[in-house]
Amino acid sequence: MLTMSVEERRRRLARRHGLAAGARADSVAEAVASLVVFHATDPATVYLSALARCPGAKLADVSAALYDERTLVKMIAMRRTMFVVPTAFAPVVHSAAGLAIADRLRRQLVQQLSTLPTEPAVEGDVAAWLADVEASTERAVDARGEALATELAKAEPRLRTAVLPTTDKKWDVKQNITSRVLTLMGADGRVVRGRPAGTWLSRQHRWASVRGLWPDGIPAVPEQSAREALARRWLEVFGPATVTDLQWWTGWTLGATRAVLARLDTVEVDLDGAPGIVLASDVDHEPDDGGEPPVVTLLPALDPTPMGWQQRDWYLGPHRAELFDRNGNIGPTVWWEGRIVGGWGMCAGEIVWELLEDAGAEAVAAVESAAAQLHGRLESASVVPSFRTPLELRLTSAT
Template identity: 50%
Template sequence: MEVTDEERRHLLVRRHAVGAGMALTPAEVTTRLVALHATDPATVSLQVLARSTTATLDAMRDAMYTDHSLVRVMAMRRTLFVIDRTFMPIVQAGASAGVARTLRTRLVKQLSTMPTDPVIDDVPTWLDRVERDVDAALAAAGTATGAELSTAVPQLRTAFLPTTDKAYDVRRYVTSQVLTLLSAEGRIVRVEPRGSWTSRHHTWAPVGYWWPDGVPDMDEAEARVELARAWLESFGPATMDDLQWWTGWNKGHTTKAVAALDTVEVELSSGPGIMLRDSDIDGIHGGVALLPALDATPMGWKDRRWFLPDEYRPDLFDTFGNVGPTVWSNGRVVGGWAVCGAGEVVFRLFEKADEEQVAAEAARLETHLDGASITPTFPTPLEKALRTGSGN
């Protein structure tokens, strides 16, 4: 069975609500995409605003920090995501647990082999004590920043010392690594940042905010099957390489997870692909959408040529493979955009598109921003040029 690029793009429009003009809640958008990219705080809300005609920033805040229907997690590819709360056991066992093992092994090795201040004589005992003290400090405080936790738990201010004269080799505290490890293990959770919705100064809370008895346990192999199923429902048909890249699994885990699913082989322009046997692959034509930097849709596949021409990549990606803000028309990238000044949305089109629709969508986004300035964590050439006024 052959699935053409055009069919995939129309399917993308329907499943990912890219220019489809749908009235969706933040949770509904999140479920459609499996997980929202959350490395860049502003991106979390912008992904929802781009896809829903009814969602607001207040609705996003309520979903994440009031009713706790959405939760921010360290998961696939050691990347921050926001997921539906009910999906957490699958993500924790299917992705986060493996990330946590890698992070723990790396931290123990660094603490054992690198010079620290103060010196640590027994790394396992020291780390166990620090983790218990962080749990206790958070239980007492309710929520706290990393700086506040390092005051309550002085061992978090233990520092790795420079071993070279390189400018980047500086004294650095273990605070971030320990807290990131605990979050990957499902013991603590990133919650509402101090400041505005674009702030990177998040706080931490005990996992009991969401699950009083802890995240429900699930077999890791079973969780990988269910994570692969969810991804294929949203991103299939696709290649095995796409799935392996998105999850961060090794080839063996990817192959075993797919083997447990009822899939069929399809022929894609990029080569052999798979999709769930009972997939509904009827797509729809779509309008215009302005997706933010690190959006879950363009970051959902390893091979993006079927919706993003190679000649656009140098403008829209940074050197590490992070995508910037993109303009979409009918399931295809046709340009880029940025926020300059006090919330002014500007764009550049690479090819013919309905410029009036793009301008209208930019105006709609400006209304949501209400003067907020948005600077992506990983600026791309076009985004930077537009934001600084050299790309208009």
């Protein structure tokens, strides 16, 4: 059986994820494509992940790729998570993961509208009623090109239909279905997320017509072919890995994951005693660094590299408790030689950091330089992650 050491996996990670000196991207779109997708639950992640891998990029370049050039698009996909996806690859991701999520969201909403009290009351065929609301909303988005949810709710008043509370629990409150319908339509490929309502850090966004990307709607890709393409691309970037890693990343069932892998040409590999897989075309051993100088990289919370595997000890080491929140979201991290050695945050507009292990004087100097460079590229913005982790909280609360 093929064997790959932790050191070799780290070299692969650094080179394939744009964390090595000779592996940087020339454009924002190239940076995203090199990682398959970028996490976009936190708007700042997209920008900081791109800057980390594309030395020549500015914040405006990320916005341009998303909203002017349209080489990238935001969409709900794996694990019901928001991602930024290369537009050319979006139909694959949509078919492989998005459509199943849309189906689940629609069934859940129909079930609630059928069984819970609403204002105004939804009567008759609830599924048909919801389909008509979606169609009307899609026409409103197409007519405007881009609009806020509040603007769409004025155009289609049924979006303001509210599900009423049935208990006295604090969390059980009156809720309009506006965001749920639009999220469902996004997962279904009928609308996409557009420009933020404020700055690049804003969590409020507009909804945009898919016609600006695909005049005839998002192209259809057979689900089986899409899943094979997505798994193959993931293995090219994140392999070698375990079956569990791929299952977790895609959100598929174990059976579905194994069925997809059975149709790919893979070989088994020993990953430091754990069984893994790698594409048969990717079994060559990664050459050593050949004297290439190591590089420090500051990655943001929810960056696609640390969030690419479920089994993370080979690059995370003993630092999980400090760098993850209780829900499994990773905070800002400091990388050196293909592994995590610390974390960082922003306090009073300045980047603050801490190494969680002794990486040596060269690493310390490199972190100081990388932090100074990133600070200048943020153009006076101060970034606070949506999900706070123990180390980031400790660093940013220091006086």
